[in-house]
Amino acid sequence: MYFRTIIAGIMGVSLIISCSKEDNELLTDNLNRSELLIGTWKTTYGGPSLDSLVPSDPNYSFTEEYRKDGTGTSTFAGDSSVEPFTWKLSKDQKIMTQTRESEGETYTFDVEFYSFERNKFIIKDTSFNEVTYGVFERVK
Template structure:
């Protein structure tokens, strides 16, 4: 009887110790980022490195809306101007390519996902030979 209780307690401890905090958190790495990206996102921080991010001025932030059909809009909050775009993710879902039209000209650029969670992501932008980071949070 003591031996059976000992085995039950031992197995219980092994099961508990094998579960880590990470096991209880959503595994967004295994989820499809294309699906997770759909929705509205607002810039909340920006900066030249992940260690020097500063809060975005609400007047100069923008809201990006990503749609399932790979189209979207970027709304600049300062003047409420809206810029449509198309988007696609690389096979490994680490790079997003956007094509936008502004003042009659079409341009394409890539951003790299520095980190990606269900309700927040950080992008690394190398546009114009200047590295910058932007933190986006899901609009609820």
């Protein structure tokens, strides 16, 4: 009887450990960032360093939509202006290159993914000779 209790206990612990491990594995490991990026994202935090991120002012936040065909739109909350763009990830999927048009000018810039999860990513932007970080959370 004592032996059966020990075996049942070991099996129960093994089952709990295996379920916990599976539940804690990141689902993003099996999908590439190009697939995970598809959807609508909104800036929630920003700042010049990871230590000084502050909540995004609702009047200065962006909502960005990424489509499978490599196009997207960025909507600025302050005036509801919409800026179309194209996007492409580097081969290692750590850098995203965007090409945008604004006021008749075309410009291209790169941002680095500092971290990337299914429903949140952090980018490091070194455009315009300054470093800024932006936190984006999935809207849909």
